[in-house]
Structure formats: structure tokens, C-alpha cells
Amino acid sequence: MQMPDVDPAVLASKRDLVVRLRAVLPEGAVIDDPMETRAYECDALTAYKCAPLVAILPGTTAEVSAALKICHEMGVPVVPRGAGTSLAGGALPTADSVILGVARMNDVLETDYANRLIRVQTGRTNLSVTGAVEQDGFFYAPDPSSQLACAIAGNIAMNSGGAHCLKYGVTTNNLMGVTMVMMDGEIIEIGGGYLDAGGLDLLGVICGSEGQLGVVTEATLRILPKPEGARPVLIGYDSNEVAGACVSDIIKAGVLPVAIEFMDRPCIRATEAFAKAGYPDCEALLIIEVEGSEAEIDAQLARIIEIAKRHNPVELRESKSAEESARIWLGRKSAFGAMGQINDYMCLDGTIPVSELPYVLRRIGELSDQYGLGVGNVFHAGDGNMHPLILFDANKDGDLEKCEAMGADILKLCVEVGGCLTGEHGVGVEKRDLMGHQYSDADLEAQMRIKDVFDPKWLLNSAKVFPLSASDARRGR
Amino acid sequence: MMRPDSDAQLAEAIRDASGGLAVQGGGTRGMQVAGEVLSTRGLCGISLYDPGALTMVAGAGTPLTEIEAALEAEGQMLAFEPYDLSVVTGASGASTIGGVFASNASGPRRVQVGAARDFLLGVRFVDGAGRIVKNGGRVMKNVTGYDLVKLMAGAYGTLGVLSEVSLKTLPQPEATATLEIKGLDATRAVAAMSAAMGTPYDVSAAAHLDAQGGRTFVRVEGFEDSVAYRAKALRAALHDYGAVVACDGDIWAGLRDLSVMEDAQTLWRVALRPSDAPKFLTQIRQLPDGANASAHMDWSGGRIWIGAPMASAAGLHSALQTLAAQMRGHVTLIHSAAPMDLPRFQPESVGVARLSAALRRKFDPRGILNAGLMG
Ligand SMILES: Cc1cc2nc3c(=O)[nH]c(=O)nc-3n(C[C@H](O)[C@H](O)[C@H](O)COP(=O)(O)OP(=O)(O)OC[C@H]3O[C@@H](n4cnc5c(N)ncnc54)[C@H](O)[C@@H]3O)c2cc1C
Numbered sequence: 073m074q075m076p077d078v079d080p081a082v083l084a085s086k087r088d089l090v091v092r093l094r095a096v097l098p099e100g101a102v103i104d105d106p107m108e109t110r111a112y113e114c115d116a117l118t119a120y121k122c123a124p125l126v127a128i129l130p131g132t133t134a135e136v137s138a139a140l141k142i143c144h145e146m147g148v149p150v151v152p153r154g155a156g157t158s159l160a161g162g163a164l165p166t167a168d169s170v171i172l173g174v175a176r177m178n179d180v181l182e183t184d185y186a187n188r189l190i191r192v193q194t195g196r197t198n199l200s201v202t203g204a205v206e207q208d209g210f211f212y213a214p215d216p217s218s219q220l221a222c223a224i225a226g227n228i229a230m231n232s233g234g235a236h237c238l239k240y241g242v243t244t245n246n247l248m249g250v251t252m253v254m255m256d257g258e259i260i261e262i263g264g265g266y267l268d269a270g271g272l273d274l275l276g277v278i279c280g281s282e283g284q285l286g287v288v289t290e291a292t293l294r295i296l297p298k299p300e301g302a303r304p305v306l307i308g309y310d311s312n313e314v315a316g317a318c319v320s321d322i323i324k325a326g327v328l329p330v331a332i333e334f335m336d337r338p339c340i341r342a343t344e345a346f347a348k349a350g351y352p353d354c355e356a357l358l359i360i361e362v363e364g365s366e367a368e369i370d371a372q373l374a375r376i377i378e379i380a381k382r383h384n385p386v387e388l389r390e391s392k393s394a395e396e397s398a399r400i401w402l403g404r405k406s407a408f409g410a411m412g413q414i415n416d417y418m419c420l421d422g423t424i425p426v427s428e429l430p431y432v433l434r435r436i437g438e439l440s441d442q443y444g445l446g447v448g449n450v451f452h453a454g455d456g457n458m459h460p461l462i463l464f465d466a467n468k469d470g471d472l473e474k475c476e477a478m479g480a481d482i483l484k485l486c487v488e489v490g491g492c493l494t495g496e497h498g499v500g501v502e503k504r505d506l507m508g509h510q511y512s513d514a515d516l517e518a519q520m521r522i523k524d525v526f527d528p529k530w531l532l533n534s535a536k537v538f539p540l541s542a543s544d545a546r547r548g549r
Numbered sequence: 550m551m552r553p554d555s556d557a558q559l560a561e562a563i564r565d566a567s568g569g570l571a572v573q574g575g576g577t578r579g580m581q582v583a584g585e586v587l588s589t590r591g592l593c594g595i596s597l598y599d600p601g602a603l604t605m606v607a608g609a610g611t612p613l614t615e616i617e618a619a620l621e622a623e624g625q626m627l628a629f630e631p632y633d634l635s636v637v638t639g640a641s642g643a644s645t646i647g648g649v650f651a652s653n654a655s656g657p658r659r660v661q662v663g664a665a666r667d668f669l670l671g672v673r674f675v676d677g678a679g680r681i682v683k684n685g686g687r688v689m690k691n692v693t694g695y696d697l698v699k700l701m702a703g704a705y706g707t708l709g710v711l712s713e714v715s716l717k718t719l720p721q722p723e724a725t726a727t728l729e730i731k732g733l734d735a736t737r738a739v740a741a742m743s744a745a746m747g748t749p750y751d752v753s754a755a756a757h758l759d760a761q762g763g764r765t766f767v768r769v770e771g772f773e774d775s776v777a778y779r780a781k782a783l784r785a786a787l788h789d790y791g792a793v794v795a796c797d798g799d800i801w802a803g804l805r806d807l808s809v810m811e812d813a814q815t816l817w818r819v820a821l822r823p824s825d826a827p828k829f830l831t832q833i834r835q836l837p838d839g840a841n842a843s844a845h846m847d848w849s850g851g852r853i854w855i856g857a858p859m860a861s862a863a864g865l866h867s868a869l870q871t872l873a874a875q876m877r878g879h880v881t882l883i884h885s886a887a888p889m890d891l892p893r894f895q896p897e898s899v900g901v902a903r904l905s906a907a908l909r910r911k912f913d914p915r916g917i918l919n920a921g922l923m924g
């Protein structure tokens with residue numbers, strides 16, 4: 073992975089930088105010992121590692137502002153970090169950068185049930201936002217599988233999704249406002265307790281900007297009343313085409329399940345060996361979940377099952393109890409872990425129009441044969457967000473490169489059929505150099521103009537998202 | 550008037566423009582923007598509609614009626630319920646899909662499913678320098694690069710002229726039930742709506758009409774049985790607020806298009822935390838210019854429409870924006886029967902105003918697109 077040249081002047085200024093940062097941050101919030109900064113050398117894309125120059129862990133917005141002002145003055149690059157679960161290398165440091173971690177900022181600032189919102193510091197984990205309101209019957213809807221660990225900060229930066237976003241939307245649809253610190257230390261408030269912008273929708277462009285526009289320290293999030301109940305049905309088919317057609321028919325029929333998850337045979341087999349959820353050994357498996365009262369759930373499942381039966385399923389299991397529901401979800405939830413047991417894997421995240429599902433799965437199978445690497449598919453079928461998991465052996469010379477080449481081919485395929493490179497994990501460093509396949513120079517230029525406005529010196533996380541060849545001139549290196 | 554029929558022509562028209570341009574879709578707004586009219590009506594037609602994937606792609610100048618007819622044929626809809634305010638404004642044109650997204654125009658169902666901006670999946674536009682740009686796509690989940698789609702929604706054409714939009718559709722509900730409570734004042738009405746929104750019964754709209762003695766409405770939609778069940782459960786949940794009755798007939802079209810306020814000569818849109826809405830209304834009514842104002846709350850109180858006669862408009866305008874600023878919300882002047890030389894949009898904080906102005910300069914360096922409209 074190519075990264076910008078390290079700035080020797082910044083390296084040389086380390087001592088001065090640390091002294092100045094210590095002067096504005098509390099005891100223990102500035103980490104400069106090379107043994108300790110290694111804790112921040114990568115995120116969940118562990119193939120790439122680089123320890124930062126310094127890591128800082130401020131506790132308030134004011135401290136973030138003071139620290140950024142210093143970095144700005146000294147021309148030091150900054151990489152914001154939440155929990156470090158990015159799968160795209162979004163939080164990967166450069167050797168001349170300061171990692172700014174918001175993990176210590178995890179307070180709930182306000183809960184307002186009458187207006188259905190919560191205000192939190194962004195270091196708070198996704199699951200603990202729901203944790204703060206569930207005793208009162210509310211929840212925060214976006215639920216990435218990493219929700220136990222990942223922070224709202226990273227969710228906003230990546231515009232993260234989750235299994236239930238078919239009904240509730242992704243982060244951007246549930247974000248009402250932010251407090252953000254600009255690279256020069258200025259603190260700005262955008263949005264708040266009301267719906268929709270009164271001027272340009274800056275919030276909309278900040279969400280998903282991968283830590284390149286500012287450091288988000290506080291967020292106002294929409295919370296929702298918890299549904300009365302939820303139950304899944306598991307449906308097995310002997311072909312991907314048929315499973316795909318079933319998904320499309322369900323959507324057309326006007327049933328809006330909260331989740332439609334899809335697993336293919338390689339993934340089913342790996343999961344079965346690992347989690348023993350009792351899944352059928354078939355070509356394609358759907359898990360469809362609906363919500364509501366008992367009677368509403370029964371009625372919706374009846375509709376879904378009627379549609380599913382028209383496509384001759386090889387297996388159909390309707391959950392009748394919480395225990396059965398847990399079993400149905402067990403395999404899906406352990407899918408990544410199961411694949412990880414067999415091999416190292418790389419998780420892709422392209423989205424395709426759902427009608428292209430059968431074709432894309434077939435092409436992925438062909439690519440798998442061609443590269444000689446196994447692939448399992450597990451994904452959010454309702455919205456076409458694929459997660460092909462390519463299996464490789466990190467200890468085998470050349471396997472990672474082969475895996476990356478195959479990954480790139482799959483993502484190009486997603487774009488070719490009318491989809492995109494990433495549906496929820498973000499571009500980071502991982503897909504940076506593929507951006508030209510989806511966007512023209514003019515398209516990328518338009519996006520980079522936004523960064524020019526928010527961070528004119530291109531100091532914030534600036535080796536990400538855009539191909540280096542496109543952004544080099546702006547970084548002035 | 551210029552009326553390009555392709556991206557290339559649109560780009561040329563903007564590149565070669567020697568002065569300000571007034572971007573116009575259906576022109577249902579009667580916007581007071583100086584400059585030569587640039588009509589988007591030539592950029593029309595539905596190029597893709599895939600009901601099974603809930604997606605449609607259309608030229609920005611496509612009439613809203615054409616979009617809605619195509620959706621109707623498949624039992625689908627624009628779930629965010631775009632307005633047609635022509636009853637109030639007296640405008641005669643036909644709304645375009647580009648105009649709807651450029652003004653992020655969302656109706657009552659916004660509280661349940663999101664705003665117009667949440668249904669816009671991708672755009673193609675030409676910026677103020679004549680550069681053709683695309684962003685987003687036609688898939689539901691997409692985080693590839695910055696989200697300029699959201700930025701273009703609600704930019705009222707000041708960053709670029711949309712030439713094509715791709716959008717998410719949803720199935721129409723099979724059944725609808727509306728419950729009504731009569732005689733609540735604004736405070737009790739907001740409390741009742743908030744209680745309804747806080748139930749698990751998936752309320753799809755909550756509105757309160759000040760006139761007619763105060764009428765508060767709550768809507769549920771979906772499959773027949775489910776609607777019956779939830780309407781019944783809601784009645785029980787709202788029991789403390791007064792007699793809850795079924796409201797037959799379609800009240801929502803009138804609430805959405807504001808035919809319930811058709812006499813208003815000036816019209817403002819207020820965005821607040823719902824629980825601040827009653828206080829906002831009380832304070833406005835205490836003003837000399839506010840005594841005759843009419844009001845209608847949507848979005849459970851989070852959106853207030855205020856109407857007033859022309860004579861009190863100028864005085865009221867600054868009072869509304871001042872009060873909204875105190876309550877950390879915003880007010881936009883949507884319509885006035887006679888031109889008013891006032892900032893239509895809520896003045897922004899220094900930092901946000903600076904960023905917005907800088908973005909406009911980047912996308913429209915000559916300042917020719919709907920100049921002065923947003924600030
Ligand atoms: C097992 C596993 C399952 C996952 N499942 C899902 C899933 O279902 N859906 C999904 O969408 N993602 C998923 N992810 C990806 C990841 O969890 C998300 O991208 C998550 O939002 C990252 O949050 P984080 O706090 O860990 O961010 P980090 O990894 O720390 O950072 C991510 C990005 O956010 C930026 N950032 C961090 N903090 C700030 C801040 N304060 N201000 C501005 N920018 C900031 C960083 O610079 C970086 O670019 C999964 C990851 C793993 C490991």
C-alpha cells in the first residue's frame with residue numbers, strides 16, 4: 073500500500089509537538105512512547121500497519137480544539153480514530169501523524185424521549201447508545217455487526233449500516249446534528265434537535281466523509297420506540313437465482329421486512345462447521361425478519377412464506393419462539409468468525425442492484441475458480457449490499473496480492489452492473505485506488521473541492537478516499 | 550429563456566452564461582431570483598424503473614405527475630409525500646422531480662420514513678462553472694466517496710443544476726387509519742402527538758391544525774389487519790388526551806398541500822424541537838404582527854407552517870427568525886404574495902455561514918446560480 077512520503081520536518085518536531093500537546097491535555101492523554109503508540113498502528117484491516125508519531129486521547133471538545141490548533145499551526149497530519157474497527161483502513165496512521173482518539177469521550181449528554189433523540193459524545197459505542205435508552209423502551213436503529221465495539225464517531229465517519237437498515241436506514245438517516253472541530257480548532261455546531269437543514273445540508277456531507285472534514289465530538293441521534301417483537305423465517309433454495317427472485321417478489325409485494333440476509337453454500341458450510349446452527353445444506357439461504365405484535369408478525373410471515381413457497385424452497389423454518397429465532401440468527405451472526413476459522417479472509421462490501429444478484433454471484437464463482445481462492449457470500453440482500461469473503465493464506469507468499477487483485481475485480485464488477493465499490497465500510501485506503509472505476513476525474517474533483525473548503529491544508533486523514541495521484545498536489549508534497 | 554435537452558447543452562448554457570441564471574423546474578414557486586430563466590423541462594423522461602429493486606432514474610425536469618403515474622401503476626409511491634403548495638401560492642406550473650429534490654420538499658410521512666433527501670440515491674448535475682458531475686448511484690447503500698447527493702438536495706439549485714436523479718420508491722400502504730382528537734391546545738396537542746410517536750405502533754404522520762377549534766391527527770398505515778390492530782392500540786394509548794375518534798376521508802392531502810391555510814398571503818416554514826413548538830406559537834401570537842397568524846403543526850410539532858396577511862409580513866419575518874434562533878431551530882420564508890426583500894433563509898452561525906459561502910464559491914465561482922436566494 074502506497075502512502076504519502078513522510079514529512080521529515082514533522083518527525084523532527086516531535087519533541088516540541090509533545091510538549092505543546094501536554095500543555096493543553098490532561099495527564100496521560102498524550103502517548104509518545106513508540107512501544108505504546110503501536111497500539112494504534114492499524115484498525116480492523118490488519119494487513120496494513122504503521123505506528124503514528126503520537127497518539128492523543130482528549131476528554132472534551134475544548135481539548136480536541138486546543139490539540140488540533142497546535143497540529144494545524146505545526147503542519148502535523150491528524151488521523152481521527154473511534155474504536156479502530158474500520159475494515160477499510162480508515163484509521164490507519166502515517167508515521168508523521170497524530171492519532172486523535174475519541175474513546176475517552178463517551179458520555180451521554182442528554183436523552184429527550186418526548187422528541188425522540190439522544191445527544192452523546194462520539195466515543196460512545198454504538199450498542200451502549202441503545203443501552204442508555206432501552207430500559208425506557210427506545211433504541212438506536214443503525215446496528216453494524218461490530219456494534220459492541222465500534223464508536224458513534226466511526227459510524228458517522230463511515231455512514232455505517234447494519235442488518236436492520238432495510239427498514240430503518242443507515243447512519244445518515246438517523247443523524248440529526250453534530251458538534252465538530254475543524255482542523256484549525258474552530259468548533260462548529262451543525263443541525264440539532266430539529267429535522268432537516270435550514271441552509272445547505274452540511275450534515276449530509278459530513279456523514280460518510282471518513283474523518284477528512286473535521287473531528288466530530290458530539291452527536292444528536294434519532295431514537296425510536298422498540299417494536300413489540302420480532303421474528304425471523306429461514307428459507308433455503310437450490311439456486312441463487314431463485315433466492316434472488318424470491319427477495320425481489322417479497323419487496324414488490326409491499327412487505328417491508330426489517331432484514332433480508334442471504335448466505336451462499338460455501339458460507340453456509342463454513343458456518344455450519346463452526347457454529348452448528350442446524351442450517352440446511354443448500355445453495356442459498358435467506359433469513360428474513362419482521363417486526364410488530366405477535367399477530368402482525370404472524371400475518372407478515374404468512375405473506376412472506378406464501379411468496380417463498382411459490383419458488384419451491386428446499387427448506388422453510390418459521391421461528392415460533394425466542395429460542396428458535398436465536399438459532400436462526402446464530403449462523404448468520406457467526407459467519408465472519410466461521411470464515412476466519414478456516415482461513416484469513418478479506419471482506420468486500422460492494423453494492424449491486426438486487427436484480428443483478430444471480431449474475432454477480434455467478435461471476436464471483438468464476439473469478440474464484442480463475443484465481444484459485446475460495447469465496448463465501450453473506451450479505452444484506454434487501455438492499456444489494458454484498459459481502460463476499462475471499463479466503464487466502466496470509467503466510468503464503470503472494471496470496472494477499474492475489475486476494476487483493478481478485479477483490480478489485482469483484483468490486484469493478486459491482487460498478488459495471490450499476491452498483492458501487494462500498495455500501496457501508498467506506499473507501500479508506502483499501503478502495504482508494506479503485507475510485508477511478510466509479511467516478512470520473514471531474515466527479516472526484518468535485519468531492520475534493522469539499523475537502524478544500526473544510527481542511528484547506530489537507531492535514532486531516534488525507535491519504536484516504538482519493539487516489540494519491542489525484543490528491544498529491546493538494547497535500548503539497 | 551434557455552431550455553437545454555441534454556447534459557452537454559446544459560453545461561454549455563451555464564458555461565456560456567454572461568450573467569445570473571434563474572433555475573426553474575415547473576416554476577411553481579414564482580421565485581424572486583434575478584437573471585435569465587434556465588428551464589430544466591427539456592431534461593425529462595424516466596430512463597429506468599425497477600419496482601423489485603425499489604429504484605427509479607429520471608431526468609430532473611420530469612413532471613412530478615409523470616413520476617407518480619408510473620409509480621401508481623406498480624402500486625408504489627414517493628414515500629416522503631412531496632408537497633404541491635400551489636393552492637397557497639396560486640402558481641400554475643407543474644412541479645418537477647428536480648424541483649422537489651432541490652427544495653428537499655417532504656410531507657407528513659417524513660417523521661416515519663425520512664425526507665426527500667433520504668430517498669435520493671444519486672444525482673447528475675452541472676455546477677456553476679459548467680462542469681458535469683455525478684455522485685451516488687442507483688443502489689440503496691453507497692458510501693463510495695463524499696455524499697454530494699445530500700448536499701444537492703435542499704441546495705435550491707445554488708450549487709448546480711440537477712440533470713438526472715435516481716431515487717428510492719416504496720410500496721403504497723394497503724390501508725390507512727387516521728385518529729383525531731378535538732379541542733386540544735398546542736401544548737396538549739404536541740404532548741399527545743409525542744405520546745403517539747413514542748409508541749411502537751409505527752405512526753406515519755402526526756399533525757395539529759390550530760383552526761377549527763384545534764384538531765389533532767395521527768395516522769397509521771400498512772396491511773389491513775395490522776392497521777386495525779395499531780389504530781386500536783393507539784386509541785387506548787391516547788385516551789388521556791380526550792375522546793379519540795376515527796377520522797374518515799383524506800385529511801392528509803389538505804394538510805400536506807396546505808389547502809387548510811389557503812388564505813395565507815405569506816407562508817413560513819419553522820423547524821424546531823417539537824416540544825418547543827407550543828412556546829414558539831404562544832410568543833408569536835403575543836406580537837402585534839402575530840395576532841392574526843394562522844398555524845399548522847406537522848411532524849409531531851417539529852415543523853410549523855405559519856401564514857399571515859401581507860401587511861404584517863415584514864414585521865413578523867424577523868421576529869420568527871429571531872425566536873427560532875433562540876430556540877435553536879430555523880425559519881424559511883416559502884411564499885409571499887408581493888416581493889419581500891428579506892433573507893428567506895435563517896441566518897446561520899458564523900462558522901456554518903462561512904463554510905456554506907465557501908462551498909458556493911467552489912461550485913459556482915461566478916455566483917450565477919440563483920444568486921442571492923440562499924445567502
Ligand atoms: C467484525 C466486524 C463487523 C463489522 N460489521 C459492520 C456492519 O455490519 N456494518 C458496517 O457499516 N460496518 C461494519 N464494520 C466496519 C466498522 O465497524 C465500521 O466502519 C465502524 O463504523 C467503525 O467505527 P470505529 O469507531 O471503529 O471507527 P474507526 O475504525 O476508529 O475509524 C473509522 C473512520 O472514522 C474516522 N473517525 C473516527 N473517529 C472520528 C471522529 N471523531 N471524527 C471524524 N472522523 C472520525 C476515522 O478517521 C476513520 O476514517 C464491521 C467491522 C468489523 C471488524
Ligand SMILES: Cc1cc2nc3c(=O)[nH]c(=O)nc-3n(C[C@H](O)[C@H](O)[C@H](O)COP(=O)(O)OP(=O)(O)OC[C@H]3O[C@@H](n4cnc5c(N)ncnc54)[C@H](O)[C@@H]3O)c2cc1C
Pocket residue numbers: 571572573574575576577578579580589609610631632633634642643644645646647648649650651652653654655705706707709710711712818881882883893919
Ligand atoms: C425557499 C423555498 C422553500 C420551499 N420549501 C418547500 C417545502 O418544504 N415543501 C414543499 O413541498 N415545497 C417547498 N417549496 C416549494 C417547492 O419548491 C415545490 O414543492 C416544488 O418542489 C417545486 O417544483 P418545481 O419543479 O415547480 O420547482 P421550481 O419552483 O421551479 O423550483 C424550486 C426550487 O428548486 C430549484 N430547482 C428546480 N429544478 C432544479 C434542478 N433541476 N436543479 C437544481 N435546482 C432546481 C429552483 O431554482 C428553485 O430554487 C419551497 C420553495 C422555496 C422557494
